[in-house]
Amino acid sequence: MKMDFKGMGRRSFMAMTAIAAAATMLGTAVSAQAATIEEIKSKGTITFGIVTDQPPFSFINGSGQNEGYDIDLSKLMAKELGVEAAYVPITSANRIPQLLTGKVDMLICVLGIYPDRAKVVQYVAPYASISASIYGPKGITKIEELSGHSIAVEKGSSMDKSVTEAAPKDADIRRYDDASSAVQALLSGQVEYLGSYSHQFVGVEKAAPGKFVSNIVLKTEYLGIAVAPDSKELGEWAGDFMSRHEKDGTLTEIYKKAFGTEFPKVPASMEGITFTKK
Structure with missing residues (x-):
């Protein structure tokens, strides 16, 4: 198979992917200390890692502002915490490092849910399917x-x-x-x-x-919200947030605004995955 990387075949590519994943796992041991809810409230902001080019999840609108399902969801979280929402644009390559090094408090960024990824992040809950x-x-x-x-x-x-x-x-x-x-x-x-x-x-x-x-x-594919593995308090709070607003219809309201359909049926549990949402 022809690859972008010179001399790298399918097996080499998959091997390099595995090595990169292992390196990421090792990185959890030296990741920055996750902010507590008290610290987030004290600084007055919660920082989300988001994509900026994937409507209707998250994109830059004609006025140069962040818009979309992920943005509305994150703003509601920030409002309930009594803080402002701050955003860091991320890519598939840097989203996990950004989370583990404390550059962002939470990922709401069209993140697929996989058992191998669950070894390096703490999933809160599925929030969409594609x-x-x-x-x-x-x-x-x-x-x-x-x-x-x-x-x-x-x-x-x-x-x-x-x-x-x-x-x-x-x-x-x-x-x-x-x-x-x-x-x-x-x-x-x-x-x-x-x-x-x-x-x-x-x-x-x-x-x-x-x-x-x-x-x-x-x-x-199911998409999930994620926090760092040591963000136990924030993860549990976010899990409760998702549970409450799925029950009261708020998630459907936000989802319908972006996608024009009801909030999808998402699994309460997945093999090899632990969610903070109960």
């Missing part, structure tokens, strides 16, 4: 038909992992630094296909109505 698919021109319906074709993915993302594992060995997987760049690669004709999520395809459809379709659905 479909992971291969998008492109009509015609291909099976993953093996992507043999010899180019596919854009966001480097280091769960989509990168899914496409790498599923695609034929001679597929040309091209990795881009962020989701927007991967989308633009499809729209500009640099690649034939895009490995992406259902919410990201909304932008593709707006830019090129009817030109591309969901060829292959790889899986349904």
Whole structure:
């Protein structure tokens, strides 16, 4: 399989991914001390790691302000704590280090829920679900038909992992630094296909109505809110926040504003995952 990294094949790439994951796990031992709720209230802000290019989850609007489902959810959290919400833009590559080194207090950033990731972060609860698919021109319906074709993915993302594992060995997987760049690669004709999520395809459809379709659905993925492993107090508070507002309908109200649908059915438990939400 052709890779962005010179001389690196599929097995080498997966090995490097495993090494990077192990290094991240080791990093938890030297991570910054997580802020307590009292400290957050004392400084007057809670800092969230967010994406800025994935509407309707989180994006920069025409006025240059953060907007979206993640933003509305985080603002409500901040309001209940009696503090201001501060934001740090993150990428798939740096979101975990930003959390573990105390640069952010919480991640609300389209973060997939996986057992291996649960070893290095503390998940609060699932807060959304998305479909992971291969998008492109009509015609291909099976993953093996992507043999010899180019596919854009966001480097280091769960989509990168899914496409790498599923695609034929001679597929040309091209990795881009962020989701927007991967989308633009499809729209500009640099690649034939895009490995992406259902919410990201909304932008593709707006830019090129009817030109591309969901060829292959790889899986349904649940997204979670996360805190650092030593943020026990904040994690439990956030778990209670999610539980209360799922019951009183607030989550549906916020979700419907962004997506136009009811808050999705999300699992109360997942194998290999511990949530702080009860």
